[in-house]
Amino acid sequence: MFAIKNILKILKTLEATISRFIKPHPYLNGERSVLGIMPDWNPAEIIGVRPRPLALSLYKELITDSTWAYQRNNYGYKQLRSFPLLLSLAGLPYIDVRVSFNSFIPKDTPDRLAEKLVNYYINELKNAPEKHDKVEFDIIFSCFTLDLNERLKRLSEAGFSESELITFTESLKKLTNNIIKNDGLWKKDIEKINTLPNRRIKILSSDLSKVEKIHWLLEDCKRYGTLPFAGLARAGFIAVQFLRSMVAKNIITEQDYNKFLSSIATVSSTLKQDFINLPLSSFLQQYGHLRPGTYDILSPRYDKAPERYFNQSDKNVEEQTFDNFTLSLEQLSALKELLEKSGIEHDVISLFSFIKGAIEGREYAKFIFTHSLSDALELITELGLEHQLNTDDMSYVDISSILKTYSSSDDLLNIIKSSIDTGKKIT
Secondary structure, three states: OHHHHHHHHHHHHHHHHHHHHHOOOOOOOOOOOOEEOOOOOOHHHHOOOOOOHHHHHHHHHHHHOOHHHHHHHHOOEOOOOOOOOEEEEOOEEEEEHHHHHHOOOEOOOOHHHHHHHHHHHHHHHHHOHHHOOOHHHHOOOOOOOOOHHHHOHHHHHOOOOHHHHHHHHHHHHHHHHHHHOOOOHHHHHHHHHOOHHHHHHHHHOOOOOHHHHHHHHHHHHHHHHHHHHHHHHHHHHHHHHHHHHHHHOOOOOHHHHHHHHHOOOOHHHHHHHHHHHOOHHHHHHHHOOOOOOOOOOOOOOHHHOHHHHOOHHHHHOOOOOOOOOOOOHHHHHHHHHHHHHHOOOOOHHHHHHHHHHHHHHHHHHHHHHHHHHHHHHHHHHHHHHHOOOOHHHHOOOOHHHHHHHHHOOOOHHHHHHHHHHHHHHHO
16 A cells, blocks of 8 residues: 555656646747657667666766757757756656757747747657657758758648748758858867867876766766767767758769768777777777766776677677778769759868768767766766775766765765665665
8 A cells, every 4th residue: 555655646746747847838939848768869778768866867967957958059059058858757767859849949040930840840749759769850950951942841831931941941051051161060079079088087197086086077078078079969960961961862872871971980980990900908998988888887898897798709800891982073063063052161072071070070079978977987886885885776876966075065975875765766
């Protein structure tokens, strides 16, 4: 009976919470919201549908509480900085889809049009919930592409006027040009992410306490890691969209598309080659901070359990060869003409340079920021062991409980144990 009463209480609280988030809000476009586990920053894929409190709270701290919104606004979208993207409902992560859809509206979009767009997007998702993991490809329009006019026919059929479509097109074009141009926002984010490794080393080599190191590793990870990573992820998405639109406009073939992507040397492809060519010790020195569960303290990093992840027989596989991608004179001419007609501030060579740089930059940024996060997780493990708390115990800690002791004289052990007890009750 006691358990049933508790469950009913939780369900009643959930009902009230969900009702509060889906009703109209004065600072949001859209009559209502829906919740999902895969739209936008896709918590189901990144931290899982039932994450432990530490993984969930780290994901919120580093990305979905505020960093995500700063990035969107910096890149020319609506200002949503006071809205958390991810909601924790009885410990389960859900994306507030209305907040997400608002954040993909260019900031100069008239409010009436923004309202109409968000309502359209939400209705489309409600009518096709199977698209919840590909909303940015199949439902919303978040950037200009070479085939945008054709794709916008969906809005025309849904009742959007010609003047609304022209206004929206120009907003998307202005936003996209500001991101992708040669001195655009993505280049600045590459510069920012490059400052993080030295800051990480400086913190780790200091005489700061473990709590202080955790605090500053995560602070730097937000400012110099996940913030530029979020920007480069946006640029990478736009890059792929441009490639897809070239296929749609019959400038390149599907085979050309795949060949170009396979010609790019990303962290993933370089890691495979380095594993084949480097001694394991050298390989782990470079890649050892990686772990399959990026935010999960229970997922050992490569250099802590190499025998779990690597088999020497894997070194016998053939080295990856990278395809050479070239455009014919006919393709070059057609793309040049389309770029000029569309008003994109790139020539053919610089556009492909952006596409290559943005796709590589996204993986590179993730590789860099996860080093700071991984080191913070190791310090959290050590902090627990100092107080006779094992890794499983620490997986139930909410990171905010550790971070708040940085600026207070509260008893660290009591705060951590209380957080663990709370975490175990809601998981």
